[in-house]
Each structure stands twice: as structure tokens, then as C-alpha cells.
Amino acid sequence: MNDDSQILIARLLTHQTLRRDDKLVKRVLSDELFRAEIDARLLACGLKLLDNVYADHVTLALTRAIEPKIFGARDVWQNNNFGLARDGVALLVVLWAQIILPKRERQETHQHAEDDQNDMFDKDKPLPRAEDTSIGISYKALLSDFGDKLGKKTRMDMNLGTLAKLGFIERRGDVLVEGPLLDLMMDTDVLKERIINGALADVFKRPLAPVAPPVVYELHSDAAEAAEPSDAPTDTPN
Template identity: 50%
Template sequence: MEHELQTLTARLLNHRWLPRTDRLVRRALVDETFRLDLDRRLAAVGLRLLDNPYAAHVAVGLNADMHEPVFGATREYAASNLGLTRDEIALLVIIWSLIVLPKRERQVTRRDVIDDGQSDMFGGDKPVPHGDSVSAGLSEASLIADFGARLGGKTKVRNFALGKLARLGFIERRNGQILEGPLLDVALDYRLLADRIIHGTLADVLAEAGHEVPNANALDIADVLPDDDLPDEDTED
């Protein structure tokens, strides 16, 4: 077990994120002793495992008490410690809203992106779905047309902001589509953001641009679930 712990810790530090389907990641999610040892190793260097059962990846992040020692005693890092400008952060939140909120609604109701509209009486017993079956992409051209002028200009969004978000792992850009990156659902706090977006000003901005805001009642199911009631990971074969 020692070698596997060392291997997983090193890989997490090197790659920053790993898929939930990874063998050692799955062990950390289902083996309590292994997870406790992993948490101790990460905590020893001021880190913690970022794990969201609805996300397709896990990642590592700083413990809260390490923010100021690492990023400095001033509050300059409060807006972003990734070098993102205010416009780029706003773009990230918009993309998160348009990809993750509808995705979470599909995961909670156990529906796919392509759904026949028929109810499934056994849907609640299914494992939480991940990947392309529930996470839909956005048209890059439509996103820029709808929000580019508000976020520093269409050229800036297309040539700089989206590229930066892709390099950081928040999104992937493929054939004119913006897809969920490995960090989009695990690095941004759903419990903190969802209610503020659905009931806040951004919901009006999205609606004005013709984007449907997911039903708040459906999303509340995921938001209020205590940790013990979240869907279990599949055990290793």
C-alpha cells in the first residue's frame, strides 16, 4: 500500500487532476484506510483532495489555512490566484453556469443529454452518470456573440480568455465547441455558486441572452444532500 500511496500522491502533484476511473483514484474513493493515509500525506504539505461525486475528475488544492502563506499576506490573490482578470473570471462563471448547472440537473434526475422524454421508474437507482452523456458543449461562436462585448471584446475572449481557461484545465476547445475540462466541476464550488447564480443577477443576464437557467427545485436536491447520502462509488472488481 505504501508504494501505491506514494505513486498516487506523486501523480496528483504532477498532473494536478486525475479521472475518477483511475485505479488508484477509485481505491482512494472506496477504501477508507487508503483515503485517510492519502489525506494525511497531502495535509502534511498543505494540500487536500478535491473530490466531488458528480465530477469526472479529482484534483488537489490548498487547504484554507495555506492560502495566505502561499499567495502572500496581502489580499491581491483574493480575486484569483491563477492570473485571471475580472473579465476572465466572469467568463469562467458563465461557462460553468451553462455547462455544469444543466449537467447537474441531468445527473440528479439520471437523464442523458439526448433524452427520449420518457420517465424511468428505476432512474434513482442508477449510478451517477459522468462524461459526454450528461455534459453538453457550447458553441464557441454563440458564446462570444452573446457575451463577448460584455467581457472585454469578442477578439479578446476568442484569442486570449478562452485559451487561458483551456490551458488551466477548466475547458476544452474542439471543433468550435467549448467542452467541460477536468477542473470545471471539481475546482469551482457548486454549493456556493449554484444558488447565487440561479437566484442572482447572472440568471437574468443568461436569460436575456437566450440561455435557459436550470430548474432550481431539481438542483436543490444535489445541493442539500449530506455527504453520507451522496451516491457511492462503484467498488473495484
């Protein structure tokens, strides 16, 4: 007989992401014993549950300890398993910076996307959901601001298609909006401080600071293979 732990893990492996308001996801985020059981089962397979309070979804990722055993020695492995070339990773970081950072600021100040001003009691309310605070960015503006740096229109369109296929973004006409993985698979603690000196340094021809590159969590499943590797260099920043 299937138990709830088995069902939740199987659903995450099958669907890649689940919403935070899903019944079993809500339970794993609030029930310490259930979370401990899930964590133990996942750890035995080299996996972990990935979530944060700013995202509307949860997913699975490889544990850091198991990554070298899967992808090889740290100095030679490809630092992402999404098939993203250097300009693709840089574009991903740009999108994260322009969509996720403003969204998190609105969430922390309890503003909704359509709010004109703060309510004096806003901070007593629950943290707003991502879908209520996330605002997309214009494709035309992105192309105008970063097209020359990120391979011009053809290359950027290819990378945007890859990122959409992987679940990082969604395209709604001219607007690029947050996908279920954009605020989950990026290591915010690293990215926030290294957004210019890390993945974007090569793009903007700025000297790298002596720090490790930004981290993109390794995806747990074959969903990463949805992106076809390009002919561009694969020694991408993480």
C-alpha cells in the same frame, strides 16, 4: 519502495488530474483507511484531495488554512493563481453556469445527454458520468450573448485560450465543452447562490450584494503558471 499512497500523490502532482475510474483513485474514494492516509499526507503539505461525485476527475488543491501563508494577507492577495483577470473570472463563471449546472441536473435525474425521456427505473441506476451528461455550448452563441460584456471577440478568445490551457474547458470546433477542472475547482456551494451578485456583478454593472465573492480553489502546482497574466486588472473576484 514506493507505496500506493506515495504513487497516487506523485501522479496527481505530475498530471494535475486523474480520472475517477483510475485504479488508485477508485481505491481512495472507496477505502476509508486509504483515504485517511492520503488526506494525512496531503494535509502535512498544505494540500487536499478535491473530488465530487458529479466530476469524472480528481485533483489537488491548497487547503484554505494555508492559502494566506502562500499568497499573502487576504485583503491584498490576488484571489486566484491562474493569472486570470476580472473578465476571465467572469467568463469562467458564465461557462460554469451554462455547462455544469445543466449537467448536474441531468445527472441528478439520471438522464444521459442523448436521452429523450426518463426511464421509470432511472433513479435506481448509478449517477451518470459527466462525459455522458455534459453538453457543450456554442462559441458563436456565447460571443453573441456575452461578447459585449466580456471584452468582445479578441479579449474573449484570449480568455478562452487561457481557460482551455488550464483545463477548465476544451474546444471542439465551434463547441466549448467541460474540461477536467471545470466541475472541480469551482466552489459550487458559494457559486450557486452568488453567480449574479458575485463574479458577474462588475461585468453586468449590477450592485454587489454584501457577500463574499465566489471561490475558485487555489491550484496546487505550477500548472497555474501556464496562463500568462494579462495587463488587465488583477484584483479579480475569487
